[in-house]
Amino acid sequence: xxxxxxxxxxxxxxxxxxxxxxxxxxxxxxDYYLFWYKQPPSRQMILVIRQEAYKQQNATENRFSVNFQxxxxxxxxxxxxxxxxDAAMYFCAYRSGGNTPLVFGxxxxxxxxx
Amino acid sequence: ETGVTQxxxxxxxxxxxxxxxxxxxxxxxxxxxxxxxxxxxxxQFIFQYYREEENGRGNFPPRFSGLxxxxxxxxxxxxxxxxxxxxxxxxxSSWDRGTPTLNTEAFFGQGTRxxxx
Numbered sequence: 744x745x746x747x748x749x750x751x752x753x754x755x756x757x758x759x760x761x762x763x764x765x766x767x768x769x770x771x772x773x774d775y776y777l778f779w780y781k782q783p784p785s786r787q788m789i790l791v792i793r794q795e796a797y798k799q800q801n802a803t804e805n806r807f808s809v810n811f812q813x814x815x816x817x818x819x820x821x822x823x824x825x826x827x828x829d830a831a832m833y834f835c836a837y838r839s840g841g842n843t844p845l846v847f848g849x850x851x852x853x854x855x856x857x
Numbered sequence: 858e859t860g861v862t863q864x865x866x867x868x869x870x871x872x873x874x875x876x877x878x879x880x881x882x883x884x885x886x887x888x889x890x891x892x893x894x895x896x897x898x899x900x901q902f903i904f905q906y907y908r909e910e911e912n913g914r915g916n917f918p919p920r921f922s923g924l925x926x927x928x929x930x931x932x933x934x935x936x937x938x939x940x941x942x943x944x945x946x947x948x949x950s951s952w953d954r955g956t957p958t959l960n961t962e963a964f965f966g967q968g969t970r971x972x973x974x
Contacts, residue, residue, distance in 0.1 A: 747899075780965075786945060788900070788965035834899050842953040844890055844913055845963060847899035 745770045747837050749848035756825045757856050763810075764820045764851050766835030774840050777811065779820045782832040782850070791833070794818065822853075830855045860884060861950050863966035870938050870973050878933040878969045880948030888953045889931040890963065891923060894945040906931055907953055935971075943973045 746769045756762035768777070779791040794802045794811050801809050806826075810819045822829055835848040860883035870876050882889050888907045892900035902915035906925035920936040929950070935942055949963040 749899075785967060786970075787967045788947060788949075790962055790964075793962070842888055842905070842907060842912065842951075844902040844905055844915070845892075845900070845949075846902070847892075849897075849899045 745772075745775075745837050745839070745846045747835050747846050747848040749835055749851050751851045752849070753852045753854070755854040755856055756822070758825055758827060760825055761821060761823045762825055762853065764822075764833050764835075764853070766818045766820070766848060768816050768818065768835070768837050770816070770837065770839075772839055776838045776840070777809075777818045778836040778838065778845070779807070779809070780834045780836060780847075781829075782834060784831075788834070792820065825855050827855050827857060829853060861948060861964050861966040863946075863948050863969050865969060866967065867970045868972070870971065872938055872940060872973055874938050875934065875936045876938060876971060878935075878946050878948075878971070880931045880933070880950075880966055882929045882931065882948075882950030883964050886950035886952045886964075887929055888951045889925055889929065890949045890951075891931070891933045892947040892949065893917070894947055894968070896944070900947055903933070938973045940973050943971060945970050 748767045775796045777794045781789045781791050792804045806823045808821045832850045834850045836845045862881045864879045890905040891903040894900040905913040909925045922934045925931045945968045947968045948966045951963045
């Protein structure tokens with residue numbers, strides 16, 4: 744069974760600074776997908792960024808980028824120029840190909856300090 | 858806004874009672890998945906429905922059951938509620954085109970907060 748581990752229960756960052764959230768996963772599959780979701784106090788899970796395992800290039804979405812290390816099974820999220828609205832729970836998630844469910848980590852609570 | 862709506866937003870039930878949670882999927886989506894998120898934890902997969910059939914189930918007992926309707930909306934039913942069932946229940950919808958590759962993203966509703974007393 745696949746597992747996702749987030750080793751940082753809480754992180755904090757100064758506004759406008761950069762922060763990196765860590766995620767490792769375990770799988771025996773070669774084709775899969777990785778995601779970072781943001782869950783603000785409103786509770787709705789919002790997709791931040793996704794990475795296909797077959798792509799070597801790291802995904803980027805505006806201020807959000809990932810460092811995908813397939814051999815090490817590591818998938819970290821970097822948030823640049825942090826904003827107060829970035830404060831939330833962040834979940835790393837794994838998904839096999841096809842119509843399979845998401846496997847989530849336990850999450851990292853990110854605080855942004857003004 | 859993702860187009861996925863869940864009702865009710867909050868619910869308080871007594872141990873031993875039954876509860877039904879509802880999810881209206883995003884237009885055009887044929888797959889609905891349900892997740893349980895306990896306080897301070899990541900979401901755990903309960904089950905998934907594709908075109909009105911259950912096509913995947915997590916490690917949850919049979920008292921957790923569901924339905925998907927022809928319009929692809931869905932219900933989650935929990936019988937004989939226990940205190941540990943208190944959690945946020947999330948519904949996610951996506952579209953499966955029936956191929957091994959990843960289909961559309963999973964879009965989540967805002968969840969139903971269930972408290973069992």
